[in-house]
Amino acid sequence: MFTSRKRARSAVDHSAENAGASTGMSRRRLLGAAGVGAAVGAGAAVGIPAAARAASATPSPDLAYPFYGEHQAGIVTPAQDRLHFSSFDLQTTSRAELVALLKAWTAAANRMTQGAAAGQFGPTGGSYDGPPDDTGEAQGLPPSGLTITFGFGPSLFEGKRAAALGTAGKRPPALADIPAFPGDTLDAAQSGGDLCIQACANDPQVAVHAVRNLARIAFGTAHVRWSQLGFGRTSSTSTSQQTPRNLFGFKDGTANLKAEDPGLLNDHVWAAAADGAPWMAAGSYLVARRIRMIVETWDRTSLREQEAIVGRDKGEGAPLSGGTEFTEPDFARTGREGKPLIATDSHVRLAHHTTNSGAQLLRRGYNFVDGTDNLGHLNAGLFFLAYQRDPRKAFIPMQTQLARSDALNEYIRHVGSAMFAVPPGVRSADDYIGSGLFA
């Protein structure tokens, strides 16, 4: 029932392939824990003894992250498992109404991240005659590591209304326009937006509840432009986390920036007062790209081809130049006929900071499946989220290179795009999100 899909490619040396292929039926956990060289008898009984699995670090449902702080939570916070992301269009031109919305969002976000309801469960004032100030579907659920992160899109600073909103002339230089890349097939309805909310939690009902209540609070002032659920994280943002897999089945984000390296975060993630927009100091810039993956085609591609395209082996996630997952790729190393072991058009090479003038991103993306398209294919992919100090020096040049040459492009389509300035954290209960913009 399989169709083997082959195409002409330069030969790639697979010195480890026999070991990999001889593992027979691999067991999910075992392969991850023991590495690609583990030889498991192909005829062994199905099932994995629990003891053979690496201990999984499941976060406590009672985990609650502080809302107040120098930076917004949800950036270097260890990436939670589930996402609800929403982009909003503003419906008002009143600065006072925008500030009131941001204050109301700030108060509700603080409450919800601490495991409380968005407002009173009954209506404000205590009567049954109004709608409840919380929609209720998270009643009984613990905080679940919820973080809520807010951002401002370029459109908030542009056009006639900017003067009335008090945002005219305050657009940060780093909040650049994302250029059109070769191969982009963007849907405007899934792109852009004046405001964004990223809700991450280890329980999706808690993340959905957060966005839904913030949308409810915004009623009449801003409405949802587009919205994306992510069911599984595709990056680690802390050395305490195992590297997850994307829907191509490969480990993703191995070389990601991590919370444990504040020096790199200061260089690559946190905006500074000197960067041109003092109100953004300790904030960051978020690029969101909805990347559709053509998984049905990928699934009919040979393992050799898949690994050559990615530049890593599929089981362990080791670079094809050798070693294990966290071994640095050796792009100079060659195999048969003097060809590089990591192909020149492989994803790992083109995305690596050494091929991008040292630029690095803090990736925080999620897998998604949104039903089926009209061809009977899963509408699946990666909702790419990346934080950075300056997209002009990070995402934009990296994606320019990837869009031009990445071998993965045959299997992906960028269908949504947005960028947001993510202001610094709220310092105290007297403060509100983005207050520096309106000071």
Next chain:
Amino acid sequence: MFTSRKRARSAVDHSAENAGASTGMSRRRLLGAAGVGAAVGAGAAVGIPAAARAASATPSPDLAYPFYGEHQAGIVTPAQDRLHFSSFDLQTTSRAELVALLKAWTAAANRMTQGAAAGQFGPTGGSYDGPPDDTGEAQGLPPSGLTITFGFGPSLFEGKRAAALGTAGKRPPALADIPAFPGDTLDAAQSGGDLCIQACANDPQVAVHAVRNLARIAFGTAHVRWSQLGFGRTSSTSTSQQTPRNLFGFKDGTANLKAEDPGLLNDHVWAAAADGAPWMAAGSYLVARRIRMIVETWDRTSLREQEAIVGRDKGEGAPLSGGTEFTEPDFARTGREGKPLIATDSHVRLAHHTTNSGAQLLRRGYNFVDGTDNLGHLNAGLFFLAYQRDPRKAFIPMQTQLARSDALNEYIRHVGSAMFAVPPGVRSADDYIGSGLFA
């Protein structure tokens, strides 16, 4: 920023409303644990002491349910938290190819539910030159309570191809056509199908991996017709589980059938040999309805109205006739002016077995949010799944009554519909799913 949405309704007695309204800002877990009468100081600090929360029974990630058995798993199995459901259209008219597909699905489903890969991680035969026999995104993940449940749609038994497929004349009488109900706005592209797969797990990546690999195995024989992810269960199927909440914020499935009552399951869920299709004995019939919820309108409806429509109070889930969540509703009890405390058009009354000739369903539905519609509303709702011995005596008459009179209809739209005969379990490694149909 709120709009209070009111409409004329008969007065409903809310004797408990003052107690409810006086709880001030309710804390998610506390309200669920302590009930509607708990008085919490409105000025208390935000945040919930962990000790105040009911212990949550989080299933172990290593939980693996047996695949072989009298019944298929995934019916009375304690409802897992996440769902990926897919409906398939058959592309072959060959009985041999259909049977080969069912055998391949059976083998892969057995392996995946036990935490193993769908096939060999490398291609069958051990070469790197074919596609892997597992897509890889669940490598490293534990079984996560995965169950995979298969069903056959009415269309499999109809038309010219049924003779070639060996299904002609074998359609079970209980696999009835679902009539058009008043208010239905069904999308054919989200309805029907020859085959279905329900994958439930406590990790969505595990559920998605299962459906995706079964779709990959079906390549050339069957393709996905429609697919639905559910992020949160809306029913308990075991007395060991807490009642979850739907996206109207109410507890759902309080009066559901439970695994712990085999007598009721035999009466209402499991098909018997004498029911007209001997090959379906120990199987069941699944009705799937995609129910869009107009949450933005609901969220602007008063708490009084919401509770009157549902017939239960929102905090505790107690019937409006009094008591606590599991108190039987007293439909005869009246309040002010002699009007029934539980309104005649309330959902709980019209769906209750005492108003439906004793009919009961085993509900197993899930909350969904699929982005945003073109009005800027969350594309959210309930993916209703219900198992029953005979839909002609259960879902169909119940939905006939609800579609006609349920006060909830103003806030919901049925947009997808399907029914499937879910055959008995696979007894051993020599058996395959639906073998009785081809015996």
